[in-house]
Amino acid sequence: MTNDLKHLPRVGENPEMTPQALADNFRDLHPPLTERQAVIESQRCLYCYDAPCIEACPSDIDIPRFIRQIGEGNINGAAQTILEQNILGGSCARVCPTEILCEQSCVRNHDAECQPVLIGLLQRYATDHMNFDQHPFARTADSGRTIAVVGAGPAGLACAHRLTMLGHRVVIFEAEAKPGGLNEYGIARYKMTDDFARKEVEFLLEIGGIEIRYGQRLGDNLNLERLHADYDSVFLGLGLGASRALGLTGEDAPGLAPAVDYIKELRQADDLGELPLAKRCVVIGAGNTAIDMATQMARLGADEVTLVYRRGVEAMSATDHEQEIARANGVRILTWARPLQVLLDDGGRVAGMRFEKTHEQDGRLVGTDETFEIAADAVFKAIGQSFAEASLADPLAVELERDGERIRVDGSFRTSLPNVYAGGDCIAPGQDLTVQAVQHGKLAAHAIHQDLMAKQEAA
Amino acid sequence: MNSIVNGVDLSIDFAGIKAPNPFWLASAPPTDKAYNVVRAYEAGWGGVVWKTLGEDPAAVNVSSRYSAHFGKNREVLGFNNIELITDRSLEINLREIAQVKKDWPDRALIVSIMVPCEEASWMHILPLVEATGADGIELNLGCPHGMPERGMGAAVGQNPDLIEQVARWCKQYYSKPVIVKLTPNITDIRAPAQAALRGGADAVSLINTINSITSLDLDNMVAKPTVGSQSTHGGYCGSAVKPIALNMVAEIARDAPTRNLPISGIGGVSNWRDAAEFIALGAGSVQVCTAAMLHGFRIVEEMKDGLSRWMAEKSYRSVADFSGKAVSNTTDWKHLDMNFKTIAHIDQDRCIQCGRCYIACEDTSHQSIAQLVETSGAKRYEVIEEECVGCNLCQITCPVENCISMVPQETGKPYMSWEQDPRNPFRKAS
Ligand SMILES: Cc1cc2nc3c(=O)[nH]c(=O)nc-3n(C[C@H](O)[C@H](O)[C@H](O)COP(=O)(O)OP(=O)(O)OC[C@H]3O[C@@H](n4cnc5c(N)ncnc54)[C@H](O)[C@@H]3O)c2cc1C
Numbered sequence: 001m002t003n004d005l006k007h008l009p010r011v012g013e014n015p016e017m018t019p020q021a022l023a024d025n026f027r028d029l030h031p032p033l034t035e036r037q038a039v040i041e042s043q044r045c046l047y048c049y050d051a052p053c054i055e056a057c058p059s060d061i062d063i064p065r066f067i068r069q070i071g072e073g074n075i076n077g078a079a080q081t082i083l084e085q086n087i088l089g090g091s092c093a094r095v096c097p098t099e100i101l102c103e104q105s106c107v108r109n110h111d112a113e114c115q116p117v118l119i120g121l122l123q124r125y126a127t128d129h130m131n132f133d134q135h136p137f138a139r140t141a142d143s144g145r146t147i148a149v150v151g152a153g154p155a156g157l158a159c160a161h162r163l164t165m166l167g168h169r170v171v172i173f174e175a176e177a178k179p180g181g182l183n184e185y186g187i188a189r190y191k192m193t194d195d196f197a198r199k200e201v202e203f204l205l206e207i208g209g210i211e212i213r214y215g216q217r218l219g220d221n222l223n224l225e226r227l228h229a230d231y232d233s234v235f236l237g238l239g240l241g242a243s244r245a246l247g248l249t250g251e252d253a254p255g256l257a258p259a260v261d262y263i264k265e266l267r268q269a270d271d272l273g274e275l276p277l278a279k280r281c282v283v284i285g286a287g288n289t290a291i292d293m294a295t296q297m298a299r300l301g302a303d304e305v306t307l308v309y310r311r312g313v314e315a316m317s318a319t320d321h322e323q324e325i326a327r328a329n330g331v332r333i334l335t336w337a338r339p340l341q342v343l344l345d346d347g348g349r350v351a352g353m354r355f356e357k358t359h360e361q362d363g364r365l366v367g368t369d370e371t372f373e374i375a376a377d378a379v380f381k382a383i384g385q386s387f388a389e390a391s392l393a394d395p396l397a398v399e400l401e402r403d404g405e406r407i408r409v410d411g412s413f414r415t416s417l418p419n420v421y422a423g424g425d426c427i428a429p430g431q432d433l434t435v436q437a438v439q440h441g442k443l444a445a446h447a448i449h450q451d452l453m454a455k456q457e458a459a
Numbered sequence: 460m461n462s463i464v465n466g467v468d469l470s471i472d473f474a475g476i477k478a479p480n481p482f483w484l485a486s487a488p489p490t491d492k493a494y495n496v497v498r499a500y501e502a503g504w505g506g507v508v509w510k511t512l513g514e515d516p517a518a519v520n521v522s523s524r525y526s527a528h529f530g531k532n533r534e535v536l537g538f539n540n541i542e543l544i545t546d547r548s549l550e551i552n553l554r555e556i557a558q559v560k561k562d563w564p565d566r567a568l569i570v571s572i573m574v575p576c577e578e579a580s581w582m583h584i585l586p587l588v589e590a591t592g593a594d595g596i597e598l599n600l601g602c603p604h605g606m607p608e609r610g611m612g613a614a615v616g617q618n619p620d621l622i623e624q625v626a627r628w629c630k631q632y633y634s635k636p637v638i639v640k641l642t643p644n645i646t647d648i649r650a651p652a653q654a655a656l657r658g659g660a661d662a663v664s665l666i667n668t669i670n671s672i673t674s675l676d677l678d679n680m681v682a683k684p685t686v687g688s689q690s691t692h693g694g695y696c697g698s699a700v701k702p703i704a705l706n707m708v709a710e711i712a713r714d715a716p717t718r719n720l721p722i723s724g725i726g727g728v729s730n731w732r733d734a735a736e737f738i739a740l741g742a743g744s745v746q747v748c749t750a751a752m753l754h755g756f757r758i759v760e761e762m763k764d765g766l767s768r769w770m771a772e773k774s775y776r777s778v779a780d781f782s783g784k785a786v787s788n789t790t791d792w793k794h795l796d797m798n799f800k801t802i803a804h805i806d807q808d809r810c811i812q813c814g815r816c817y818i819a820c821e822d823t824s825h826q827s828i829a830q831l832v833e834t835s836g837a838k839r840y841e842v843i844e845e846e847c848v849g850c851n852l853c854q855i856t857c858p859v860e861n862c863i864s865m866v867p868q869e870t871g872k873p874y875m876s877w878e879q880d881p882r883n884p885f886r887k888a889s
Pocket residue numbers: 095096097150151152153154155156173174175176179180181182183186187188191216217218219237238239240241260263288289292385388390391423424425426431432433434435437
């Protein structure tokens with residue numbers, strides 16, 4: 001995959017990047033709370049009525065309740081409150097941009113204090129310290145139905161867990177060799193450390209009734225027609241498999257790679273010292289993927305990391321907090337410039353990038369003809385993920401109605417095909433966040449259940 | 460020690476006992492021996508009541524003695540102990556008291572005593588105490604744990620006749636001021652105060668500790684503090700008892716027979732404001748135990764500083780100036796003005812939309828707060844003035860200070876007590 005970066009030196013060649021230094025650089029970005037800190041922080045929560053933080057949580061977690069339970073020393077109770085709405089509450093506690101979700105709405109942001117309750121860290125405390133003798137959720141009586149879920153990412157997993165709670169059996173078809181989706185392959189390594197993603201999936205599967213089949217790729221060795229015929233319902237949680245292209249010549253030159261490919265390798269690496277290092281690195285994009293890429297390369301020991309975005313900081317989809325993290329790691333953020341040309345060396349490898357300065361005119365982005373170059377050993381593109389079309393190529397799948405490239409669904413996550421549902425990043429509405437994928441999966445499971453029950457009654 | 464702090468004279472004359480300030484340490488571990496008392500005087504305390512003396516052989520204490528009622532942040536709300544009176548010999552205590560009084564002539568030094576309820580016992584100990592030169596005595600008739608099982612402490616304090624008797628013996632065999640320390644473990648605090656007065660006591664002090672069990676070890680099914688596998692009830696003190704103590708002080712201060720009886724206020728005094736409250740309700744001095752046990756003697760510095768600044772601000776020139784000032788405003792329910800009306804007002808600029816006032820009033824009071832949802836989705840909480848009964852609940856639960864205020868309403872109606880109220884079926888004909 002990062003064959004195109006093979007020519008770069010390895011991270012470990014830098015004598016400063018000892019295994020210890022690398023381990024330190026990829027430790028938890030926000031260290032977990034100690035018991036004492038958790039208790040003190042829990043006391044800051046006002047136990048609001050109709051709490052605005054709950055409204056801001058995409059997965060509807062009863063935040064005041066779980067925080068009060070922490071304060072009362074009832075950690076299993078707190079964890080259950082979280083997990084009953086969000087079975088991936090442990091990963092959401094780590095990856096949610098709380099600064100634009102629950103914590104942004106916390107009433108303690110008000111002038112007098114300007115400091116929200118640290119909801120994310122409290123959620124992490126509860127889920128890290130829960131200690132159940134057996135899985136905290138039980139399955140109801142077997143319904144005799146089996147549902148096919150495609151994709152073992154947050155959406156698929158949440159859907160499967162809720163379906164099995166409701167008494168259905170689930171078979172998950174996953175293209176990769178491991179479950180978790182972007183939790184396993186995409187999240188910045190310092191946000192989710194160790195093998196947490198895998199452990200969380202193991203916990204989720206303890207409920208029973210879920211089988212995962214790996215190496216099963218829809219559009220390749222699997223097709224929607226078959227699934228539709230063999231299963232009572234189908235849920236598609238495909239995510240966004242492809243990275244958008246820059247559309248420039250030289251895009252396939254060694255030294256130019258999609259950020260997500262590099263991040264995937266970084267997350268899977270046993271030895272970070274073996275990764276290719278771009279001493280001078282350019283990242284193109286403005287979202288959290290771009291920030292994660294830039295920050296992680298800086299932490300691997302790059303000398304110069306520049307993030308380039310064609311508009312101003314206000315328009316960046318990465319939150320202020322994320323931008324701050326990048327800057328704190330020495331990343332230079334350059335705005336109002338767009339890529340014009342990939343610069344190659346004599347050997348045909350990436351040597352840098354030429355940019356054109358931009359500005360906004362009547363709300364439209366226009367070039368200024370003024371150009372400049374940045375020398376770089378590698379350029380990473382992070383200008384967005386797009387739908388991997390190959391997934392939906394079979395005769396039935398092509399019939400799925402779309403909103404742009406994404407799958408169209410109604411308010412209950414039903415696609416245009418009967419018995420076929422979809423959720424997570426592969427559908428249209430909302431923000432592409434782990435927590436939202438979980439919510440989609442959960443709500444889709446309820447819709448599937450209701451539709452099956454309605455059919456049963458009608459029959 | 461200079462009694463002038465921040466330009467205000469804090470000195471007091473309490474029933475003939477002079478002290479440079481009204482902050483005394485209550486009879487308890489902080490006043491257990493010369494070492495502690497000297498440190499307390501060095502820190503600036505105006506007086507101490509020496510840890511209760513008894514007859515030899517001295518009491519013996521168990522191991523594991525204290526427990527607490529904690530707030531959520533481990534702040535100590537209430538404190539509980541199962542200790543007895545001094546566990547050192549009478550002779551050592553008396554020797555130390557004499558020396559300390561000699562070295563610190565300007566500070567109040569009062570000796571607490573508890574001996575069996577027999578004339579001979581008092582006759583024996585009082586001259587010995589008198590010989591130390593201490594300024595007065597305090598009769599510990601209130602210890603609620605251990606000692607009552609031996610017929611002392613609260614066993615005496617709960618019987619007005621015995622209180623009167625003991626006070627009388629003390630006045631007979633001791634020449635200096637006698638303070639009777641009262642137990643709160645009784646239904647009407649006025650009875651023992653009146654008994655003390657009848658016996659000739661110069662003052663009362665209150666409260667001693669309240670019977671209590673603070674918490675349990677739920678794994679071992681035993682209360683705390685745990686002695687081996689057992690426990691026993693203790694005496695409760697600290698912040699949590701302040702409201703109970705304040706009421707008892709006020710009851711005595713406004714009771715006709717004891718109206719002019721000096722009161723040393725004790726129970727949960729932790730800062731200058733608590734002290735000012737006790738004094739305003741009739742106390743002439745205050746005594747502190749738990750707050751000193753939790754933070755050390757240095758707290759007296761903040762107490763003196765805070766009290767004197769507040770007094771200066773209010774133009775009170777001495778403690779006596781405001782002592783008892785709130786007594787006449789403390790009355791029986793039947794004298795309250797039935798025509799007074801106050802209602803809640805929410806300052807929308809301060810409100811953080813936590814909804815606590817709403818759910819409190821909605822679920823448990825008078826459904827007088829409306830939850831309005833603005834077009835932005837933001838909530839707005841408004842008092843429905845016609846429904847509000849002015850109970851203060853919303854103001855109490857609101858986490859933002861001064862966000863909800865209770866606003867007295869102009870009703871145009873004159874004062875009317877329940878006794879005059881036509882709604883009162885037992886109204887006195889006027
Ligand atoms: C680099 C990066 C960083 C991110 N950081 C954050 C963050 O910090 N916080 C946050 O909230 N969100 C973050 N996100 C977004 C978040 O990861 C996604 O919103 C979330 O994972 C979406 O879940 P999903 O289940 O819809 O899709 P995915 O997680 O993408 O899972 C889809 C699954 O389906 C499988 N699949 C795909 N196609 C097929 C097929 N044809 N056949 C069978 N299986 C298939 C995939 O292998 C995968 O396992 C980040 C995303 C990226 C790319």
